[in-house]
Each structure stands twice: as structure tokens, then as C-alpha cells.
Amino acid sequence: MRHRLAAITVTAALTGGALLAAAPAQAASAQPAAPTAAAAEGPRKNVVKLLQRLEELHRKAVLLEQLGKHEEANRTRHEAKLVQALIDAIIKSDRSAG
Incomplete structure (x- = not known):
């Protein structure tokens, strides 16, 4: 049961991250003359x-x-x-x- 909850959490994070990453791109395409710095960073902020x-999580596990x-x-591990899998997918x- 706990593994299912973790999988659901990661799926929700992936979906939410994809939606958040797509939103600045849509906003930038609506105004092609002035792309913002936030739109250029996109998923990189999420990776940080x-x-x-x-x-x-590693500290907590130890x-x-x-x-x-x-x-x-x-x-926790x-x-x-x-x-880590989510980070790898974003990268x-x-x-x-790019």
C-alpha cells in the first residue's frame, strides 16, 4: 500500500511538473516578442x-x-x-x- 502511495505521489508530481512546465511555454508563445527568464528556466527550477x-531524504534515511x-x-530510501528517477526524467x- 505504501509503495502505491509513493507511486501515486510521483505520478502526481510528474503530471504537476509537466503542467507547470507547459504553462510558461504557453504564456511565452502568446507573447513571442518578450520571452521571460522564468519561461527559459522551466523545469530546471524543479530540478533544484x-x-x-x-x-x-538521504539525511532522513541515515x-x-x-x-x-x-x-x-x-x-525513505x-x-x-x-x-531521483523524476530528476533523471526531467534532465x-x-x-x-534542447
């Missing part, structure tokens, strides 16, 4: 936030392991793997688009 989240909460540490799509 996701990298920060990934670092937090702490939980030290406290003897092995199952929670494993869940699993979530970190999902965040891959950014490379293929």
Missing part, C-alpha cells in the same frame, strides 16, 4: 528543488537507520529513488528538447 528534497527504525529508513527530457 528536487535535488534539495533528495538530499533531505538518521532513521541510526535510530534503529529500519523499515521507515527503507521507505525508496522515496529518494523515486525522486533527459530537457536534453532531448
Whole structure:
């Protein structure tokens, strides 16, 4: 059940990220004479936030392991793997688009 929730969370994050990434692009295409810096960055801002989240998850997993909460540490590591997969997907799509 917890793995399903994590998968749903990642799916929602991917969908939300795709929608947020598409919104500035639509706004920029409506005004082609003045593209904004925010539209140019797009998903890269998300990657920075996701990298920060990934670092937090790794620290939390280490702490939980030290406290003897092995199952929670494993869940946190699993979530970190999902965040890493999301980061990799964003970077891959950014490379293929550019």
C-alpha cells in the first residue's frame, strides 16, 4: 500500500511538473516578442528543488537507520529513488528538447 502511495505521489508530481512546465511555454508563445527568464528556466527550477528534497531524504534515511527504525529508513530510501528517477526524467527530457 505504501509503495502505491509513493507511486501515486510521483505520478502526481510528474503530471504537476509537466503542467507547470507547459504553462510558461504557453504564456511565452502568446507573447513571442518578450520571452521571460522564468519561461527559459522551466523545469530546471524543479530540478533544484528536487535535488534539495533528495538530499533531505538521504539525511532522513541515515538518521532513521541510526535510530534503529529500519523499515521507515527503507521507505525513505525508496522515496529518494523515486525522486531521483523524476530528476533523471526531467534532465533527459530537457536534453532531448534542447
